[in-house]
Amino acid sequence: MRWEDLTGDQFPEAVKQAESVCLLPFSCIERHGHHLPLGTDMFIGRELCRRVAELEPAVIFPDYFFTQILEARHTPGTFGIQPELIISLLENVCREIARNGLTKIVIINAHGGNDHLINYFAQIQLASRRDYVVYIPQPAYVTEESATAAQWETVVDGHAGERETSMLLAIRPALVKLESLPSDGEGMPLGRLKQLGDQGTYVGIWWYADHPTHYCGDGRPATAEKGEAWFVDRSRALARALRTIKDDKDSRRLQDEFFSKVG
Numbered sequence: 001m002r003w004e005d006l007t008g009d010q011f012p013e014a015v016k017q018a019e020s021v022c023l024l025p026f027s028c029i030e031r032h033g034h035h036l037p038l039g040t041d042m043f044i045g046r047e048l049c050r051r052v053a054e055l056e057p058a059v060i061f062p063d064y065f066f067t068q069i070l071e072a073r074h075t076p077g078t079f080g081i082q083p084e085l086i087i088s089l090l091e092n093v094c095r096e097i098a099r100n101g102l103t104k105i106v107i108i109n110a111h112g113g114n115d116h117l118i119n120y121f122a123q124i125q126l127a128s129r130r131d132y133v134v135y136i137p138q139p140a141y142v143t144e145e146s147a148t149a150a151q152w153e154t155v156v157d158g159h160a161g162e163r164e165t166s167m168l169l170a171i172r173p174a175l176v177k178l179e180s181l182p183s184d185g186e187g188m189p190l191g192r193l194k195q196l197g198d199q200g201t202y203v204g205i206w207w208y209a210d211h212p213t214h215y216c217g218d219g220r221p222a223t224a225e226k227g228e229a230w231f232v233d234r235s236r237a238l239a240r241a242l243r244t245i246k247d248d249k250d251s252r253r254l255q256d257e258f259f260s261k262v263g
Contacts, residue, residue, distance in 0.1 A: 001014045001017070001018065001053065001057065001058070001060065002050075002059075002060045003022075003059055003060060003061050003062055004062050004080045005150050006059075007053055007182040010068065011100070012025075012101065012152070012200075014059050014075075015059065015100070015101040015102055016106075017057050017104065017187075018059045018214055019057075019102045019198040019246045020101060020102055020103050020104050021058040021059070021106060021242065021245065022058065022059045022060075022061055022097050022104070022105050022106065023049045023052065023053060023058045023059070023060045023061065023103065023106050023108050023133070024045055024061045024093075024094075024097070024100035024105055024107050024108065024163065024218050025042075025045035025048070025049045025060065025063055025064055025110065025152075026107050026108060026109040026110060026111060026114050027042040027043060027044070027046075027063065027064065027067070027075065027110045027116065028064065028065050028067050028069040028070045028079070028080075028111045028113065028114070029039050029040075029041075029065050029069070029078060029079040029211075030075065030077075030078045030079075030080075030113075030214065031072055031075035031076070031077060031078055031214040032159065032160040032164065032214065033039070033159070033160035033180075033186075033187070033213070033214060033215035033219065034177070034179075034180040034181065034182060034215070034217075035160070035165070035176060035177040035178060035180040035181050035212075035219060036160050036164060036165060036168055036175070036176060036177075036219075037168070038077045039065075040077070040160070040164055040167075040168060040261065041065075041110045041111040042063050042065055042110070043168065043172050044110045044164070044168075044171075045063070045108060045109075045110030045111075045229060046060075046063055046106055046166050046172040047167075047168050047171045048110060048201070048234055048238070049108050051231060051232075051235035052108070052235050052238045053075075054235075055235060055236065055242075056221045056239040056246070058106070058242065058243040059102055061093075061097065063166035065079065066081055066085075066089055066090075067086060067111060067113075067117060068080075068083075068086060068111075068113050068114050068116070068117045068159070069113055070083075071113060071204070071205075071207045071208055072113075072214055073238040074208075074212075075213075086117070086203060087124075090121060091257055093133075094130075094132065094134060096174055097129055097132070098130070098132035102132075103131060103132040103133065103252070104132070104133055104135065104210075104245055104248075105132055105134050105135065105136060105240065106135045106136075106245060107121075107134065107136050108137070109136070109239065112158070112159070113182050113193035113207075119136065119138050121134065122134055122136050122224060124188050125217075125255075126182050126255075127166070127223055129259040130255075132249045132252075133248075133252050133255060135245050137238055137241035137242065138239070139237040139238065139240065139241045142215065143211050145146070146175065150166075151226050151229060152226070153221040154214055154217055154218050154221060156187065156188060156216065156217050156218070157215060157216065157217035157218070158211075158216035158217055159211065159214055159215060159216040159217065160187075160214065160217065160219060161187060161215075161217020161218055161219050161222075162216050162217055162218060162219055162220075162221050162222050163217075163222075163226075163227075164219075164228070165181075165219035165222035165227075165228065166222040166223055166224065166225075166226035166227035167230060168227070169222055169223060169224040169227050170186070170224045170226075170227030170228045170230075170231060171227070171231070172225060178219075180235075180247075181219050181220050183220070184213070186213060186216045187203060187211075187215045187218050188220075188236065189211065189215050189216070190209065190211070190212070191210065191212035192200055192209040193205070193206055193210070196249065201255070204209065241253045243245065254263060
């Protein structure tokens with residue numbers, strides 16, 4: 001059930017059917033090599049939420065791309081906003097989602113650059129009392145444990161490579177420009193800060209240091225069949241997590257208990 005497709009009259013019944021769960025598809029607008037569209041993560045997040053909601057009913061919030069992508073602001077078409085606005089806007093969005101009766105907000109992340117952001121956002125839920133709970137499901141996916149894991153042919157793959165290219169071939173093939181895929185190893189890390197990485201030292205410029213053209217991997221072995229297998233496994237795993245979230249009564253109770261002691 002997509003939020004924007006519902007009428008105002010239908011919305012309360014949708015909340016009931018969803019058992020108060022809202023899926024918030026997290027993505028971004030950024031360069032994906034030479035061959036994938038700027039909205040790659042948005043398309044993946046949208047499709048993943050659609051499939052999850054078919055397995056476990058939920059209301060799907062409209063595409064949300066006002067997230068962390070500062071490391072790509074030097075590339076044409078990227079949409080990056082300031083950190084304080086990212087947090088403030090997300091807080092307001094969650095309050096509005098909850099005000100409409102969806103008090104279990106589930107972030108489905110489709111952009112690796114949001115990994116730190118979403119965990120930080122979950123932690124700062126303890127800054128003030130609220131009448132909803134934010135969940136970030138990161139289940140162990142079946143793909144990594146089954147025969148489909150063997151489908152991937154590339155070792156280096158992190159952005160616009162074999163996996164993301166396969167995903168787009170499965171859901172938006174007309175937008176994939178396979179003829180633009182480079183064959184000169186452009187997707188391999190440059191290693192310009194290797195000395196720091198070898199010592200486990202993190203710096204914010206690390207991604208630019210290795211992948212200034214926002215291409216990591218090799219998209220040439222990608223196929224639509226591989227992408228479909230990925231979506232099937234991911235959506236099933238997330239649907240199982242969503243069922244557990246629907247059954248969860250302890251998180252809100254413990255959150256309320258915590259704030260009663262904070263004062």
